[in-house]
Structures are given as structure tokens and as C-alpha cells.
Amino acid sequence: MKFVAVEVLKDLKPLHFRILQAVEWGMRFSEYSDVEEIAKRVNLHLEKLLHNLDFLHKKQLVERWSGDYIGYRLTFHGYDCLALNALYERRVIESIGLPRGLGKESNVYYALSFDGEEVLLKIHRIMYTSFSQVRKKREYTSDKHHISELYASRISAETEFKHMKKLYDVDAPIPRPIDQNRHMIVMEQIPGVELFKAKIKDPSVILEQIVDFMAIAWQKAHLVHGDLSEHNVLVLPNQTIKVIDFPQAVPSNHKTAEELLRRDVKNINDYFQRKFRIGYDEEEVISYIKGETNKI
Ligand SMILES: Nc1ncnc2c1ncn2[C@@H]1O[C@H](COP(=O)(O)OP(=O)(O)O)[C@@H](O)[C@H]1O
Ligand SMILES: [Mg+2]
Incomplete structure (x- = not known):
């Protein structure tokens, strides 16, 4: 998706942000915010509001709908503007x-x-x-x-x-x-590259760090990653790792946790098997991750 917000932010005045915020607020109650409600909320004459909404529409920040009332909703670009502006204002x-x-x-x-x-x-x-x-x-x-x-x-x-x-x-x-x-x-x-693209000196050193990540996540943060793969591990030049991409993680007491942990372990193990011919016994590694044994 094109990053329209970055291009249009400089053209937006405080009033435009207030209108976008009012549209966002109205979308909590219905799919499209009613222009009459927006006008009240930003304290603007309807005509002036419509003129400004027209401008925002041309910039692709809102979409218009008319049925039994005239409504507007934010596009992803409009939502981007609000989020970027907030992050900017918070410095x-x-x-x-x-x-x-x-x-x-x-x-x-x-x-x-x-x-x-x-x-x-x-x-x-x-x-x-x-x-x-x-x-x-x-x-x-x-x-x-x-x-x-x-x-x-x-x-x-x-x-x-x-x-x-x-x-x-x-x-x-x-x-x-x-x-x-x-x-x-x-x-x-992170100044690193995805595991599948990285230059690896000693695969076992990387594998060990990934397993240790899973152990810390399970035992100390009580989480399972849930989408662990060679795409979500970054390898730094000094051969340490950082794991990324967590929206799908689940608590370790969640009913799918066990299944996700097994899948993560299998994904990683399969990858190292395929690419480097090394790996762990899955049951042993799972006990280690859960802290039931100290060694693998
Ligand atoms: N903190 C970071 N530092 C450097 N690159 C990152 C970082 N987070 C994400 N990336 C890069 O962006 C890509 C997508 O991020 P990710 O969180 O995996 O989202 P997605 O859900 O789209 O896979 C990653 O594969 C990685 O190349
Ligand atoms: Mg990813």
C-alpha cells in the first residue's frame, strides 16, 4: 500500500486533524460518521465542514457515503495520518x-x-x-x-x-x-537480516539461542510466539539473534499454547534439519523450554 499519509501530512492544518478525529470518533457508533454529528463535534457550520471533507476526500483520507444521511469514514490513509500525527506530537x-x-x-x-x-x-x-x-x-x-x-x-x-x-x-x-x-x-x-538470508557461522549457536528465546518466553513471560520461523528471527553481524513479529503470540496457559509451541519447535527444527542437518529431539526440547529439564 502506498504511504499517502507521509505525502499529505504537510498539507494538513489543525482543523483537518480535528475533523479526522471526529470522523474516527463517529465510526465507533456506525460505519460512517454522520456529517451533522461531525459538525457539532468540531463546532463548524455544515457548509464549511463539507468543504473541508471534500478536501480530505481528494487527499484520499476519507470516503463518502450517502443514504438516509451523509456519512464519512476514514481510509487507511486517514488513519495513518492520525497515528503519525500522534507519534509526532508525542515526540x-x-x-x-x-x-x-x-x-x-x-x-x-x-x-x-x-x-x-x-x-x-x-x-x-x-x-x-x-x-x-x-x-x-x-x-x-x-x-x-x-x-x-x-x-x-x-x-x-x-x-x-x-x-x-x-x-x-x-x-x-x-x-x-x-x-x-x-x-x-x-x-x-535491529541491524540484522532474516535467518533465511543470513550468513551463519555456526548453526548450532543460532539454534541454541532460538530455543533459549522460547524458554524465556514460556517460563518468564508466559507466552508462546506462535509464528516462529526463519522469517521472524533476525541475525546480527555478531551472530546473536533478535526475534520479531508478535501479534499472534498467546499466553502459555491458553488452550492452543501447547499446540503452537509444538509447531514453533517443529518449524525451527525442520528448518535447521533441512538447511544444516542439525536438530533436537522435539520432546526433549519442549521439556527444556518448559523448564522441566535443565539440559537438552
Ligand atoms: N525491529 C526490526 N528491526 C529491523 N527489521 C525489522 C524489525 N521488525 C521488523 N523488521 C523487518 O520487517 C519485516 C516484517 O516485520 P514483521 O514484524 O515480521 O511483520 P509481518 O507480520 O509482516 O511478517 C521483517 O521480516 C523484518 O525484515
Ligand atoms: Mg514476519
Whole structure:
């Protein structure tokens, strides 16, 4: 997805942000915010509001709907503007740099903090593309799914940030979580590459660190990663690792925890088997991760 917000932010005045916020507020109650309600909330004459909404629409930040009332909703670009503005006002990020990667459910960008630190901005984008195509065909007039795209993306970011704080607090090898707003997370940038692309000196040293990560996560943060693979482990030049990507992590007492832990162990074991011909006995490694044995 194109990062429209970065291009239009400079053209937005405080009034525009207030209107976007009012649209966001109205979307808590219905799919489209009623223009009459927005006008009241921002204390503006309807005509002037509509003029401004027209501007925001041209910038692709809102979408218009008219039925028994005239309504507007935020697009992902509008939601981006609100989140970026909040992170800017909180003095968390000062500017956005190049994309680091465009994942399936996230866009990741380099960014600069006010202290001059290079940080990473992860934008969650949960999109129900296939559903909206079905919807277009059937021409539903009322559809909750656009709201839930923004909402689902926010929940995903909140959940990931919560998991990251928990893990970071117990010294698990993960990027330092810095801040979160709406569907965006700011975290430490790791100068490493994904395991599947990394130059590995001694595979057993890397495997051991990944297993230790799972043990710390389970025993101290009471979490299972749930999507551990060669794509979500970064290897640094000094051959240490950082694990990333936590929205799907679950508490170790969750009913699916055991199954997810087994899957994580299997994914990692299979990868090391395939690529380096090394691995552990799965049962033994699981006991070790759970702290039932001290050695593997
Ligand atoms: N803290 C970080 N430092 C450096 N690169 C990162 C960091 N977090 C994510 N990335 C990069 O962005 C990509 C996508 O991030 P990830 O959290 O795995 O999201 P997704 O859910 O899209 O897989 C990663 O594969 C990695 O290349
Ligand atoms: Mg990932």
C-alpha cells in the first residue's frame, strides 16, 4: 500500500486533524460518521465542514457515503495520518524514511526519532480484500468490515506491543518496544537480516539461542510466539539473534499454547534439519523450554 499519509501530512492544518478525529470518533457508533454529528463535534457550520471533507476526500483520507444521511469514514490513509500525527506530537518520531519491507499484514518503515535514533515503524494492515470483493458484487449498503479493518489492525498492534513489553521486561532477545498508537508500533531497529538470508557461522549457536528465546518466553513471560520461523528471527553481524513479529503470540496457559509451541519447535527444527542437518529431539526440547529439564 502506498504511504499517502507521509505525502499529505504537510498539507494538513489543525482543523483537518480535528475533523479526522471526529470522523474516527463517529465510526465507533456506525460505519460512517454522520456529517451533522461531525459538525457539532468540531463546532463548524455544515457548509464549511463539507468543504473541508471534500478536501480530505481528494487527499484520499476519507470516503463518502450517502443514504438516509451523509456519512464519512476514514481510509487507511486517514488513519495513518492520525497515528503519525500522534507519534509526532508525542515526540516519538520526527520523520519517516524508506520502506524496510512490505509484509502480508504489515508495512515496515525506517524512521527517525527526535533523539536522532534510527527506529522502526511497523504499521499493521489487516485487510479483508476477498470479503470486500464479495461485498462489491452483492452491493451491500451496510458493511461492518471496513471499520473492522482499521479496528482489527489497531487490536493487532496493541496486542503485539503488549507482548513485546512483556518479553522485553524479562530480557528476551527482541527489539526494544518504544511506543504504539492506533495501528502503529515504534520499536528499536535491529541491524540484522532474516535467518533465511543470513550468513551463519555456526548453526548450532543460532539454534541454541532460538530455543533459549522460547524458554524465556514460556517460563518468564508466559507466552508462546506462535509464528516462529526463519522469517521472524533476525541475525546480527555478531551472530546473536533478535526475534520479531508478535501479534499472534498467546499466553502459555491458553488452550492452543501447547499446540503452537509444538509447531514453533517443529518449524525451527525442520528448518535447521533441512538447511544444516542439525536438530533436537522435539520432546526433549519442549521439556527444556518448559523448564522441566535443565539440559537438552
Ligand atoms: N525491529 C526490526 N528491526 C529491523 N527489521 C525489522 C524489525 N521488525 C521488523 N523488521 C523487518 O520487517 C519485516 C516484517 O516485520 P514483521 O514484524 O515480521 O511483520 P509481518 O507480520 O509482516 O511478517 C521483517 O521480516 C523484518 O525484515
Ligand atoms: Mg514476519
